[in-house]
Amino acid sequence: MPARLTGALIALSLAVVPVSVARGVAPFPQRATAFANRPAIAVGVAWYPEQWPESRWDADLMMMRATGFNTVRIGEFAWSRMEPEEGRFDLAWLDRAIAAAQRHGMMVVLGTPTAAPPAWMTQQYPDVLRVDEDGTPAVHGARRHFSFSSQRYRSFSRRIAAEMARRYGHHPAVVGWQIDNEIGPPSFDGEAVAAWHRFLEKRYGTIGELNCRWATEYWSQRYNNFDQIPLRPTGQQNPALQLEFKHFTTATWTDFIQNQARAVRPLIDPRAFVTTNTMFWNAGFDHYRLHHDLDLAAWDNYIPDGRPDWVANGANHDLVRGYKQRNFWLMETQPGRVDWVPVNRALDPGQVREIAWQAVAHGADAVLYWQWRPAANGQETYHGAVLGQDGKPNPIQPEIARTATELSGAAALLSDTSPVARVAMLFSYDSRWAIDLQRHHRDFDPVRAFTDFYRPLRTKAQGVAILPVEADLSAFPLAVAPNLNVLTQAQAAGLARYVRGGGHLVLGPRSGMKDDSNALWPQRQPGPLTELLGARVEQYYALDKKVALAGSIGGGATIWAEALAPVAGNVRVLSTYRDPGGWLDGKPAIVTRKVGRGSVTYVGAWLDAATMASLADRLLSDAQVSALIPDGDADLEIAERSGGGKRLLIVINHGGMSHPFTPPAGAVPASGDWRGGAIPAHGVALFNLAPGARP
Ligand code: GLA
Secondary structure (H helix, E strand, C coil): CCCCHHHHHHHHHHHHCCCCCCCCCCCCCCCCCCCCCCCCCCCECCCCCCHHHHHHHHHHHHHHHHHCCEEEEEECCCCHHHCCCCEEEHHHHHHHHHHHHHCCEEEEECCCCCCCCCHHHHHCCCCEECEECCCCCCCCCCCEEEECCCCCHHHHHHHHHHHHHHCCCCCCCEEECCCCCCCCCCCCHHHHHHHHHHHHHHHHHHHHHHHHHHCCCCCHHCCHHHHHHCCCCCCCCHHHHHHHHHHHHHHHHHEEEEEEEEHHHHHHCCCCCCCCECCCCCEEEEEEEEHCCCCCCEEECCCCCCCHHHHHHHHHHHHHHHHHHHCEEEEEECCCCCCCCCCCCCCCHHHHHHHHHHHHCCEEEEEEEEECCCCCCCCCCCCCCCCCCCCCCCCCCHHHHHHHHHHHHCHHHHHHECCCCEEEEEEHHHHHHHHHHCCCCCCCCCCHHHHHHHHHEEEEEEHHCECCCCCCCCCCCEEEEECCCCCCCCHHHHHHHHHCCEEEEEECCCCCCEECCCCECCCCCHHHHHHHHHEEEEEEEECCCCEECCCCEEEEEEEEEEEECCCCCCCCEEEECCCCCCCCCCEEEEEEEEEECCCEEEEEEEHHHHHHHHHHHHHHHHHCCCCCCCCCCCCCEEEEEEECEEEEEEEECCCCCEEEEECCCCEEEEECCCCCEEECCCEEEEEEEEECCCC
């Protein structure tokens, strides 16, 4: 077997993520918790009791109940309080805080405090500190100043997590566990370097294999052994090394989280979930992989500039739902504003409620605000909160209270339901990273490229599932992969099976160019799918101005254009460049080929918005995917959640003006603002649809 192929097989076995459930119990239900006697929708807030006198706790919890909250998240960041000195645990205050929450009828999510190691540890054991790429160790005083590779830190983390789990694992108020908080920054310390070498050795087996797959004859990069390979994923390093660094950070963070999950699980009620809270498109690691052994995904949805782009935010939620293809927790969202961008504008009145319902429409079974009350000092005194520094409600509180009450009121309806989508979009971390590492056009932002494809598909189909490339696509007539730059043989084979089984597959520009070591496939794009497509990319061009497109999909290409070359007889050209005097003139830009009842389409250009919209119309009609509500208004988000014999229609007016809305025949208003045939600005309406019948 040629070395290159052996490498490919090793890489495949490491890279393919089976999409299944790892816990030893039944799959997590489509409701907030697996406790049947607990609310199906969690609404709550991050509460830091350690920051306040105990004499205040009851008042706070009473006010939380009055706000309609049923959940508090406690514990994250409180390490110096829980273990004030090495090995001396003081959890009595936490016992009392959890007991107080329970007295007030709250569900509790416990966070392990490992995002904020205490001073005694960093002073006594400076080797636990994170080291920047330039070799500078982190300084105590902020957070996330630990190394994700440090075995000593792992052992301290395991100990505090187990201590908490022993104590609260079967506490009747505790419904879930959040490991750490927003993991992300990697470390470049000596242990990380050694782990990197071990990681590469395990992945490639021999240094010869690595040299071959990384093509290290280029620039005399050939390595004699794994220990020579720098942990330096930036600058002019080999893009193979840079992509492997992402695989390494994925493996290291996954193991970092599992280190605690393994300590906690045997000690807790099996119905309690174990998760971590993440940051949607964060590029640090592969989120599908990280979530594989967690019970559910949880994320922190912020609109930093206070100007929601509802379609893009919908994509954020759909991405998170795709991590496990299951409903998720919105672990944090803003009570008005954040404090970490240059201009921290507050959302308009009504928008906090609007974005909470949007999360639910996309599959959230929990909405938790960050935070209850600002600490008296620290980095976040300017952040939005439910209460002000005087302990009295901020002006946003009544809107949050209304949202919380409505969500709880709709819990019975929402329980056991999940979002409905007939269009799948495939997002691959490897592809995103590979493009980002070598954009070739500065504006080729792979997340923006993805969102540009998502936008018309979401608004026209009113439901999109974002999935890993290996997912089972059989329920989706249409699967769109905007930029599948890294495409393995196994993935290509899976996609070809989907098409042969009647699926309509659409590939966007730059697809099928690289293998999962970021090396060029020996054939032109779309590489392993060229034969199925019956066409290939002749050449690609970065554009500094728009190029016109003519044909059944006319319009314009921007940023990126590929000249396509059909090779099979039955390939149809849908669009051709008009580029007089240029390389692209007369060349096909979009081609499609029928394969049995299915089809494969290749879109070789980054299309402008109008062209993308006409393409979406055509793709949806070819795949016979119709809108739930035809001719939807641009400001109105339409979504369906169904399951357990229920079908719910959720309509959200993201605009600043009232919009007329006619519900489908048979729809029964269940809650919200629909009055007199219209939904007011930032309004929300929930309808019961007759099960089974599509309106
Ligand atoms: C993140 C963190 C929180 C808090 C918020 C502020 O989401 O998880 O601890 O810092 O940001 O927006």
